[in-house]
Amino acid sequence: MTLEATCCCKQISITLSDKPEMNSxxxxxxxxxxxxxxxxxxxxxxxxxxxxxxxxxKIYKFWHKEQDHEQNRHFCTQCGTTLYWTISTMPNLIGVAGGCFSASEIVEPTHTLNNSNKCQWISFPSNWQVQE
Ligand SMILES: [Zn+2]
Ligand SMILES: [Zn+2]
Known part of the structure; x- marks a missing residue:
């Protein structure tokens, strides 16, 4: 199985050989x-x-205050889509923007993070793990 994610203008892409380890x-x-x-x-x-x-x-660094880690975010130099990133506290993992996979390949998340900041009009499936 391979999965491919692309930016809006298709200039950049990332191809992966395996299922995600985590999806939130x-x-x-x-x-x-x-x-x-x-x-x-x-x-x-x-x-x-x-x-x-x-x-x-191009890359910009971002301190994710709520998650207490630094991210290096890679974005397309033409359209600006953030496609993937690395995280200081999880050096063996790479994050990929879930919405950038083709629609048929978006895997259902299992977690909702920073749930206390969730828009009131959204409800996620009750079997997902919740981190307030
Ligand atoms: Zn692009
Ligand atoms: Zn966040």
Whole structure:
């Protein structure tokens, strides 16, 4: 099985060989700003599951206050989509923006993070783990 995620303009892509290790939504304010949406989907893979990265990215560093870690976020130099990132506290994992996989490949998350900052009009499935 391979999974591919791409930015809006298709200039950059990442291809992975395996299922995600972790898949969560994050309701923090920064994830809302990063995605321009009500929450971010953060899909984590082992770094050795990365088969290929293509295209030109730029990186910015971000201190994720709510999760207490630093992220290096790689974004497309043409369209600005944040496609993948690494996290200081989880060096063996790479995060990929869950919404950037083709629709049929978006794996259902299992966790909701920073749930206390969730938009009131959203309800997630009751079997997901909740981190307030
Ligand atoms: Zn792009
Ligand atoms: Zn977040």
């Amino acid at each position: 939504v994050c309701n923090c304010t920064n994830c809302k700003q990063r995605t321009g949406s009500a929450f971010g989907i953060s899909t984590y893979f082992k770094t050795n599951a990365v088969l290929e990265k293509s295209g030109e990215t």
